[in-house]
Structures are given as C-alpha cells and as structure tokens.
Amino acid sequence: MFRNQYDTDVTTWSPAGRLFQVEYAMEAVKQGSACVGLRSRTHAVLAAANKAASELSSHQRKVFRVADHAGVALAGLTADGRVLSRFLRSECINHAFVYDAPLPVSRLALRLADKAQVCTQRSWKRPYGVGLLVAGLDESGAHLYYNCPSGNYFEYQAFAIGSRSQAAKTFLERRFEGYNDYTPDQLIRDALSAIKETLQGEKLTSSNCTVAIVGRKDDGTVEPFESIDGKKIQEIIDSMEAAEEAPPPPAAAPAAGAGAAESSSMQEEDKGTDAVPMDI
Amino acid sequence: MSRRGDWVYENNGGTCVAVAGADYCVVAADTRLSVGYSILTRDHSKICELADKCVLASSGFQGDIKALHKNLAARELLYQHQHNKRMSCPAMAQLLSNTLYYKRFFPYYAFNVLGGLDSEGKGCVFTYDAVGSYERTGYSAQGTGSSLIMPVLDNQLKSPSPLLLPARDAVTPLSELEAVDLVKDVFASATERDIYTGDKLEIVVINKAGTKREYIDLRKD
Numbered sequence: 001m002f003r004n005q006y007d008t009d010v011t012t013w014s015p016a017g018r019l020f021q022v023e024y025a026m027e028a029v030k031q032g033s034a035c036v037g038l039r040s041r042t043h044a045v046l047a048a049a050n051k052a053a054s055e056l057s058s059h060q061r062k063v064f065r066v067a068d069h070a071g072v073a074l075a076g077l078t079a080d081g082r083v084l085s086r087f088l089r090s091e092c093i094n095h096a097f098v099y100d101a102p103l104p105v106s107r108l109a110l111r112l113a114d115k116a117q118v119c120t121q122r123s124w125k126r127p128y129g130v131g132l133l134v135a136g137l138d139e140s141g142a143h144l145y146y147n148c149p150s151g152n153y154f155e156y157q158a159f160a161i162g163s164r165s166q167a168a169k170t171f172l173e174r175r176f177e178g179y180n181d182y183t184p185d186q187l188i189r190d191a192l193s194a195i196k197e198t199l200q201g202e203k204l205t206s207s208n209c210t211v212a213i214v215g216r217k218d219d220g221t222v223e224p225f226e227s228i229d230g231k232k233i234q235e236i237i238d239s240m241e242a243a244e245e246a247p248p249p250p251a252a253a254p255a256a257g258a259g260a261a262e263s264s265s266m267q268e269e270d271k272g273t274d275a276v277p278m279d280i
Numbered sequence: 281m282s283r284r285g286d287w288v289y290e291n292n293g294g295t296c297v298a299v300a301g302a303d304y305c306v307v308a309a310d311t312r313l314s315v316g317y318s319i320l321t322r323d324h325s326k327i328c329e330l331a332d333k334c335v336l337a338s339s340g341f342q343g344d345i346k347a348l349h350k351n352l353a354a355r356e357l358l359y360q361h362q363h364n365k366r367m368s369c370p371a372m373a374q375l376l377s378n379t380l381y382y383k384r385f386f387p388y389y390a391f392n393v394l395g396g397l398d399s400e401g402k403g404c405v406f407t408y409d410a411v412g413s414y415e416r417t418g419y420s421a422q423g424t425g426s427s428l429i430m431p432v433l434d435n436q437l438k439s440p441s442p443l444l445l446p447a448r449d450a451v452t453p454l455s456e457l458e459a460v461d462l463v464k465d466v467f468a469s470a471t472e473r474d475i476y477t478g479d480k481l482e483i484v485v486i487n488k489a490g491t492k493r494e495y496i497d498l499r500k501d
C-alpha cells in the first residue's frame with residue numbers, strides 16, 4: 001500500500017480517522033488464497049482453494065471443524081487462523097458444557113469479532129491477519145458470517161474472500177437470490193464453480209480445493225460439519241464439466257426472497273460487497 | 281445420613297459391571313437412583329458413551345458422576361479436534377485416572393468401570409477407585425452390589441494364576457451372548473439382596489460393528 005507516519009502502531013489514528021495497521025491486516029486477507037461460503041435455509045457450504053507452498057509440500061489446511069454444528073474457512077495468515085480455530089473450538093465446548101446446547105452461530109461470530117477487536121486497541125498486540133468465513137447451523141437455520149481482522153462481522157447469503165475473490169463474488173452475485181431454496185448438492189456445485197472462477201484458468205480438481213458442508217436434512221436429522229471426501233468432489237466436478245457441454249440449466253431464482261423476517265436483526269449483507277476496510 | 285455439617289457427598293447407590301471378551305466388551309449398570317432408603321427414580325442411566333469404542337459406567341454420587349462424565353466428554357471432543365480421531369479406550373483410561381487424581385484432596389465420589397475395545401480390537405475393562413488408581417482387567421464390578429457380584433464373576437471368569445504357563449488371556453473366552461447372560465444373572469442375584477440395585481438393567485455391548493444397547497427388567501422392590 002503506502003507508508004506514512006500514522007501506520008507505525010495500531011493505536012494511532014490517522015487524521016482521516018483510519019487505523020492503518022488494521023487496514024494492512026485486511027490486506028493480508030486479500031493476499032491469501034481464495035475461500036467461498038454460501039448457504040441455503042438449511043445448509044451451509046464452505047469451499048477453499050488449496051495452495052501449496054511448493055510442489056514438494058502438502059497444502060495448507062484452510063477449513064476447520066469448530067464443532068459438530070459449525071466450521072470455518074480462512075484466508076490470510078493461516079497460523080493466526082489455526083489459533084483462532086482452537087479458540088472457537090474451546091468456546092463451543094465450554095458453552096455446551098455449561099448450557100448443554102450448541103453455541104448459536106451468531107454468538108460464535110460475535111466472540112470471534114470481540115477477540116479480534118481487542119487486538120486493534122492494545123499497543124502491544126497486532127491484529128489477526130486472517131479473515132474467517134464462519135458457517136454453521138443452529139435453531140434458526142443455517143448461517144454464514146464473515147469475520148475480518150478489524151473486529152467487524154457480517155452475515156451473508158454467499159461471500160468470497162482472498163486473492164481473486166472478486167471473480168467468485170461476481171459469480172455469486174448473479175445467483176445468490178435463489179440460494180435459500182437450493183439443495184445441498186446445488187450449493188456444493190455453486191461453491192465449486194465459484195472456486196473455479198478464482199483459479200483463473202487452472203483446472204479445478206479435487207486436489208486443489210476443499211469443500212465442507214453442514215446442515216439439517218428434510219427429516220430433521222443434522223449432518224454435522226464435515227469435509228467432503230476427495231473422490232466425491234471429483235465426481236461432482238466431472239459431472240459439472242459434462243453438464244457444461246449441454247446448455248447451462250436456468251439459474252432457478254424464485255423471487256420469494258422477499259421473506260424479510262430472516263434470522264437476526266443484525267446487519268446482513270446478501271452478497272460480497274467490495275471488501276471495504278472498515279465499514280463505519 | 282452423616283452427622284457432619286459439612287458433608288457434601290451422598291451415595292445414590294447402584295451397581296456397575298463390565299466384562300471383556302476376545303472381540304467385544306459388555307458394560308452394564310442398573311438404573312435405580314436412591315437416597316437413603318428412598319428411590320428417587322427408577323430410570324436413570326449410569327452409563328456414558330465417551331467414544332465409539334469406549335463406555336464408562338459409574339456409581340456413587342450422581343452429582344459428581346454427571347460432572348465427571350461431562351468433563352471427560354468435553355476432553356474427548358478436544359482430543360478429536362486435535363488428533364482428528366476419537367480417543368482409544370486405553371487413552372481414555374489414563375485420562376480418567378488423571379482426572380480423578382487431580383481431585384485427590386476433594387475426590388469425585390464415583391466408582392468407575394471403563395469398558396471398550398483396545399486399538400487391536402480386543403475387549404478391555406479398566407476398574408478404578410475414587411482417586412484414580414486403576415488396573416486393566418478382564419472383568420469388574422463397582423458400586424453397592426459389587427461385593428455380591430465380584431465373587432460370582434471371580435468364580436466364573438477368573439483366569440488361572442499368571443505364573444502358570446502357558447500364559448492365558450485375562451479376557452474371557454466366553455461368547456458375547458454367554459457373557460451377556462452371565463451379566464444378567466449376576467444382576468438378578470445382586471438385586472435380591474442389595475436394596476440399592478434393581479428396577480432396570482441397562483446393558484451396552486461394544487464390538488467391531490458398533491454399540492448395542494438393551495434393557496432388562498429387574499425386581500422393583
């Protein structure tokens with residue numbers, strides 16, 4: 001970005017009312033490899049593009065199970081992400097221990113956001129350099145949140161973060177309106193398509209992406225948060241490619257999205273807005 | 281019952297038994313909850329499935345037992361997250377021992393029997409005292425009816441001395457069905473004479489295929 005005299009530590013405001021260190025932390029998220037998340041009323045899907053440090057190494061884990069009912073995908077400094085995942089796991093376990101119930105996803109996102117905020121207001125700390133897509137299922141249905149290093153968090157119908165995520169966001173923006181009624185399979189396909197957009201020409205295979213899903217089936221049983229097996233992903237990718245030969249199916253978008261009284265009263269943005277550093 | 285003003289425990293009674301076989305393990309406990317000479321409920325489970333191949337049965341003070349089970353279940357979840365697999369029975373055995381000894385000077389009033397399959401798929405039973413001393417055995421009974429049941433299990437299942445050659449397994453050569461029948465019989469006997477044991481018997485059988493649960497009626501008096 002640009003160096004100036006107000007960006008030395010996180011506790012210094014700039015005259016324009018910005019905290020540059022926090023904004024720089026958000027840049028770190030943009031450098032990480034892409035992740036997308038999308039949700040229907042009953043299921044939430046996370047997908048990540050795998051990046052390996054070199055051909056010789058294994059790829060980094062970007063999707064973590066946090067509890068049976070929730071998981072995260074991250075972009076940015078994966079080490080920070082690992083530590084935050086451990087924190088989220090222990091929050092879920094402690095909540096279940098005390099209240100004998102799963103931690104609602106909105107509260108999970110809130111805890112994470114509060115933790116991130118602390119690092120923006122202590123001179124001896126630095127902001128976490130990782131953005132997390134938190135996906136989960138609770139009593140009010142499936143949810144997807146994006147937590148940024150600034151401590152802000154928003155609920156989304158679908159979102160993408162990381163490098164080249166704008167391509168995925170454009171793809172999702174066109175289709176998100178129908179997501180509430182999508183089947184889990186359709187969600188997975190769209191997630192894979194969105195990831196494909198970020199690969200920019202590289203071939204999508206099961207070895208360069210990870211997909212995880214959590215949700216409640218029609219009969220009420222809960223499918224716990226789990227990564228989908230590589231073979232199954234490859235099958236879906238293959239069938240998607242085969243379908244591409246045929247004319248693309250009409251992107252079903254029942255305009256019943258008017259059902260406003262969706263979950264929480266908190267600000268929920270539907271699709272990827274351009275990653276604004278700090279939404280004031 | 282105790283005259284001390286600061287006595288924080290009470291004994292809710294009940295008996296737990298576990299028997300290990302070559303490729304299965306039977307863990308059983310009655311479902312009566314008592315205090316003093318009264319019954320609080322006839323339908324309370326003392327058994328907790330901690331992992332897919334690991335089941336804990338505890339008798340004693342139910343408040344401590346609930347807390348202990350919750351504690352161990354949370355630790356098992358943490359282990360799952362960290363190691364990407366469920367806890368093995370021997371690992372849980374050590375964790376339980378450490379958890380109990382941690383409160384050496386204000387113990388969990390819980391008498392535990394841990395049963396399951398070890399990493400080779402053989403049945404294993406671990407028996408504990410209230411502060412964590414434990415031993416792997418082929419069978420065990422804990423609780424108010426244990427002194428009535430243990431001698432019978434010794435008679436039926438005890439292996440000859442380990443000094444005798446050829447070395448014999450501690451686990452019983454009995455088949456799964458025979459072991460379950462034995463457990464039902466010993467509980468029926470204990471129910472006759474122990475006032476704290478009765479109502480229903482919950483039997484959990486763990487084997488390669490998974491976990492099965494069954495309930496048998498016991499005398500309700």
